Amino acid sequence: MDLEDNLLMMPGPVPVPPRVLRAMSKPMINHRGAQFSGIYDDCRRILADVFETENDIFVLSSSGTASMEAAVGCIADKDDRIISIENGKFGERFKDIASRYGSVVPLEFEWGSSVDLDMLEAQLQEGAKAVTMVHNETSTGILNPAEQVGKLAKKYGSLFVMDGVTSLGGDNVFVDDWGVDVAVVGSQKCIGAPPGLSMLSVSEAAFDAMEKESLPYYLDLKACKKSADKEKTQTPYTPAIPLFYALQESLHIIEEEGMDARIERHHKGAAAVRAAMDAMGIEMFPQLNEYSAYSNTVSAMKAPAGMDSETLKKEMMKSGITIAGGQAHLKGKIFRIGNMGNVSYRDILSTLQQIEVVFKKRGVVSDLGPATEAAIEVLCK
Ligand code: PLP
Missing domain, CATH: 3.90.1150.10 (Aspartate Aminotransferase, domain 1)
Structure with a gap:
């Protein structure tokens, strides 16, 4: 066909508008130069509106799963209790990722059924470093209660790490108001760009919790911050420049639509x-x-x-x-x-x-x- x-x-992946496809065919630039820095700044500015946050925002040259792994990989140490909510395929993935880094407390519900907040609160009362949950569970078409989970996590002093891969850019997400410490989105979903990038916001509390001796290397969020805080905003390693062109154009479309x-x-x-x-x-x-x-x-x-x-x-x-x-x-x-x-x-x-x-x-x-x-x-x- x-x-x-x-x-x-x-x-x-979603259909990508011709102007976004065209943006990818521009010549390559120096990723340590002012031009790239300007593109990255522009993307981060618009993403802050999409995420409704003042937290730091980073773009990784890898798909959504990499940002999920960056989040838990930097926060969770092997004895840390991480409550992982699962009611679908991607909740299961988050749990599996978290179990490679921390001590996972699975909170499992039948795929397609709703999260029981009382059960979550009971687990939070026993203490947890973080809670992971998928906001919009793509595998079952359910929208999970991110606001309530964020508020409960805050009440018990836990971090809230949220997969917003298929909600951010298409639905209401209020990262700061809901107390989401790390929120993740993929480029190929509601953002309307090609696959290959993921974007995440990281709160100060999340950075403070990255006290492990050994953080992941490629997915080290502290390294992302260090590079982004330079005079010329950068990424730690070579970014997928054509995808950044596409992302910027997609974000301009979002800005134009409102x-x-x-x-x-x-x-x-x-x-x-x-x-x-x-x-x-x-x-x-x-x-x-x-x-x-x-x-x-x-x-x-x-x-x-x-x-x-x-x-x-x-x-x-x-x-x-x-x-x-x-x-x-x-x-x-x-x-x-x-x-x-x-x-x-x-x-x-x-x-x-x-x-x-x-x-x-x-x-x-x-x-x-x-x-x-x-x-x-x-x-x-
Ligand atoms: N989380 C959710 C809710 C998803 O829908 C997907 C992909 O469909 C992912 C995570 C994984 O993202 P990626 O395939 O970009 O790694």
């Missing part, structure tokens, strides 16, 4: 997906409680009776639309539609229309139209 005809409606409008667009996009699914009798996958919500950037639905979600994915591919299936034990059982970054209402409607066509062909729905109409109603509100 022609790559340019492929509409990426998966939860990252964060409030961007978040509203993401909220409406996901609401339209949910309305369409409801109109077709398709159930959402997450089990919500009073503190959780459906994700505003990726929707996860149960596969209809008698139809494997991998089949739906393949059928959608035939019309050039890539949606996601389920991960690990959820493979075949759920399907996911991303509406991250610069995905437009037109993209969302085309996707929903095509799903309706596939479902009609397979006898899942009897009529064409109700799903798309329900989505249009939400988008036009």
